[in-house]
Amino acid sequence: MRIFVLFVLALSFFGCSTKVPCNCKCPKCPKDESKVFVYNEPEITVYKEPQQLSKAQVYYKKQVSYVRKKAAPYWGEKAQVADKFNYVKYAKDFKARTIINFQNGVIRVETTDTANPLRTLKEVIASTLLNTQNPETVDLFSSRHTIHVGEPFLFNRVKDHDGEPIRWVWRANRYAQHLIDTGLKKDAIKTSTGVKKRYYVTFKMKQDNYSNSSELNYASIVKKQAKRFGLEPALIFALIETESHFNQFATSAIPAYGLMQVVPHSAGRDAWEFLTQRPGQPTRNYLFDARNNIEMGSAYVHILFNRYLSDVKNPENRELCVIAAYNTGSGNVLRSFHKNKDIAVSKINRLSPDALYKHLRQKLPYKETRDYIKKVTSAKKHYL
Structure with a gap:
């Protein structure tokens, strides 16, 4: 608006x-x-008081700047942040992130972690599938871990390889491993600290309309x-x-x-x-x-x-x-x-x-x- x-x-x-x-x-x-x-x-x-608009915008810009500064070593100077149509959540000290594009229904989970990329990727995929609708547990402007309490945000929007909605940890972990086993991709990206190898998977929200x-x-x-x-x-x-x-x-x-x-x-x-x-x-x-x-x-x-x-x-x-x-x-x-x-x-x-x-x-x-x-x-x- x-x-x-x-x-x-x-x-x-x-x-x-x-x-x-x-x-x-x-x-x-x-x-x-x-x-x-x-x-x-x-x-x-x-705005009845023009300076309030400025304060709100300044605060937002500070949050965006903070995320991009922290993410730059792993994702480049203009790392993507959340906006109207894209849910972007960083994790693992900004070494991993989830991007959900609500316009085309595509979810991308990726990491540039070099220590144990596949384990990191699996954990972040599972966490994404279990993230809740409660805004108190989701901070889009940090890499803080999301607490999984209540119905998942993506429940009924994403189904696993058996066609079942994902509510429980075991099912989320199993589907995360399935995505890695069947759809893992790798490439390289330029960051503020050099070129890094990226591991990622993409999957879709329910597409039957x-x-x-x-x-x-x-x-x-x-x-x-x-x-x-x-x-x-x-x-x-x-x-x-x-x-x-x-x-x-x-x-x-x-x-x-x-x-x-x-x-x-x-x-x-x-x-x-x-x-x-x-x-x-x-x-x-x-x-x-x-x-x-x-x-x-x-x-x-x-x-x-x-x-x-x-x-x-x-x-x-x-x-x-x-x-x-x-x-x-x-x-x-x-x-x-x-x-x-x-x-x-x-x-x-x-x-x-x-x-x-x-x-x-x-x-x-x-x-x-x-x-x-x-x-x-x-x-x-x-x-x-």
Whole structure:
């Protein structure tokens, strides 16, 4: 979710107090009837304090720099780190790592350990298969060992050579050995300390319709939150696919976290205050929890529908605006029509859904958002 990365982008098209009116019937929605729209006053969906954005970004960059510095002797100066679509976890003092590409469903486990590479590889494969969904046990910015308590993160996404899901240590170890025996590969990579030999295996997550198998992992949560907030489950699934491709530990430099890429200080703050009726914002680990993340992301979509874009009358038009706003903020969406909010809404209300879609694809200020609306609307069709 890319919501006003720079402070200049944080100056919204229309501002509002923290008591923004909501037209829905949810008992937790503010009931203030006043509407305050002042050009260039920040919305509450953006950073109220610009320096907080900088601190969050600086902290993220420090973590990335730390990982790359530690990994450089084994993987090169620009060692891969976790992002939106790739789960990257280092292990064994950075001499081994797992990379899970959620876009193509491919898992790669590799090591440059020279002492006992095959043993290291087997241990890291087994550990990867048993890593849990609990964010408190997973640190993507260190090589700390992951504690295996609870259902594995990849349970039902990966099956062993007997076609069985992997939950227990013995099965994980057996499949790890099978992967080494049947698929071990070797090559050489250039690192900051010279050329090193790399040992690796690759294997796939379940491919009998990968998106559907990933969808099933979160179906009950999505349906619960969709019903709670009056949303289509297909829309939530489409946002998750576009934002993270079902990577529970997705992270980005904004920074945004989790399945729906919630930015703590912006959408996260809006959703937190809406749900709890008190000031605050979610933490990274809170957002790495799938249930929390889908609740926060769905609440924010609800806010977009029923607060910031509630004056858009046609339901199809409002959904198109909400999709774009989830990426860039409602202010940027409205400003693509006119600098005056009321005039912008009036123009939207005169358009057909097809004409509005064409406008958003051509006139939104950022290419990322212009592409985003196409991705989400296309993805939604797969979940209907």
